[in-house]
Amino acid sequence: MSEYEKAYKPEDITRLFVERANKGDATGVAELYAEDAVVAFPPGQITQGREAIRKLWEMAMTRNPKFEPEEPLPTLINGDIALTSTPPKDGTGARAQVVRRQPDGSWLRILDQPEFIQPK
Amino acid sequence: MSEYEKAYKPEDITRLFVERANKGDATGVAELYAEDAVVAFPPGQITQGREAIRKLWEMAMTRNPKFEPEEPLPTLINGDIALTSTPPKDGTGARAQVVRRQPDGSWLRILDQPEFIQPK
Numbered sequence: 001m002s003e004y005e006k007a008y009k010p011e012d013i014t015r016l017f018v019e020r021a022n023k024g025d026a027t028g029v030a031e032l033y034a035e036d037a038v039v040a041f042p043p044g045q046i047t048q049g050r051e052a053i054r055k056l057w058e059m060a061m062t063r064n065p066k067f068e069p070e071e072p073l074p075t076l077i078n079g080d081i082a083l084t085s086t087p088p089k090d091g092t093g094a095r096a097q098v099v100r101r102q103p104d105g106s107w108l109r110i111l112d113q114p115e116f117i118q119p120k
Numbered sequence: 121m122s123e124y125e126k127a128y129k130p131e132d133i134t135r136l137f138v139e140r141a142n143k144g145d146a147t148g149v150a151e152l153y154a155e156d157a158v159v160a161f162p163p164g165q166i167t168q169g170r171e172a173i174r175k176l177w178e179m180a181m182t183r184n185p186k187f188e189p190e191e192p193l194p195t196l197i198n199g200d201i202a203l204t205s206t207p208p209k210d211g212t213g214a215r216a217q218v219v220r221r222q223p224d225g226s227w228l229r230i231l232d233q234p235e236f237i238q239p240k
Contacts, residue, residue: 038198046196053217071238076158076166076231081201083218083231087238094214094236096123098196111196118129118191118207120200 004031006106010075010099013109018069024061029055032109034100039112041084070095082107093117124151126226129221130195130202133229138189144181150174154220154228161234190215202227213237 007013020028022064030053033039039047041055047056068089078085080101088095093116099107129132133152140148150173151189153159159167159176182184188209196203200221208215213236 025135034198038196040196046194060195069184070184073236073238074160074234076160076229077234078154078156078158078218081205081220081230083216083219085214085216085233085236087213087236093207094205094216096203096205096214096216096233098198098201100201110201111200113193113196113203113205113216116193116205116207118193 004028005078005105005106007032007099008106010077011105012085014084015058015069017049018067021057021061021065021067023098024064026054026057026061029057029072032100033112034108034110037108037110037112039069041112041114043115082118088115124148125186126224127152127219127228128226130197130227131192133217133219133227134192134206135189138187141181141185141187144184146174146177146181150157152229154230157228157230157232159232161232163235163237175237177196186214186224206234 005084006079020046026028030050035050047053061069070086072084072086082099085096095110098111100110141175150170153170153173167173190209192204192206202219205216216233216238217229218231220230221227
């Protein structure tokens with residue numbers, strides 16, 4: 001059983017992401033994603049699945065990146081699907097994530113476009 | 121029955137949107153949205169439902185706006201949900217749309233964030 005705090009609002013994921021990424025907690029970051037989630041990263045590539053996402057973060061965290069909290073746009077919700085999005089501070093264009101409500105009422109990311117830079 | 125071309129790939133919607141918007145066809149644009157779709161427009165507000173979206177476009181088209189085709193990022197797909205996104209040419213930050221596969225295999229928009237500007 002996971003002991004991580006769950007996201008009971010879509011925008012909780014955005015906050016928990018920054019908290020866990022700044023602690024270097026790759027497992028905690030991966031827990032914010034659905035088992036079959038798809039992330040458009042590294043640039044020009046796709047990472048699919050929670051375990052692959054955890055490994056991606058484990059690798060990224062060896063460089064000790066720091067994330068600033070960024071003010072997201074208002075969440076758009078349609079039934080059990082929501083779109084969270086953020087104009088980022090770091091010049092990567094934008095971030096957008098699709099989150100899905102789970103049977104227990106919490107939300108997980110199913111699709112993640114962390115930057116809006118055209119792949120070369 | 122609608123005689124409009126359907127989108128059998130998520131990115132078709134992006135293309136059909138520009139074609140129909142430039143013809144001033146508000147009904148055709150609205151046909152790209154699900155009955156319960158949610159659009160973050162006008163700025164700082166929400167428009168919900170295909171008929172409300174059609175009216176929004178009918179009003180917007182009295183100003184005869186012209187849309188340039190913009191190159192979208194690769195579509196992210198997870199089952200019947202996909203995320204389409206575009207770094208826009210017009211300085212509005214970004215565009216992101218969630219599209220859902222319909223029982224006939226075509227796709228409709230269910231959530232639309234047409235610009236990434238923080239509401240005041």
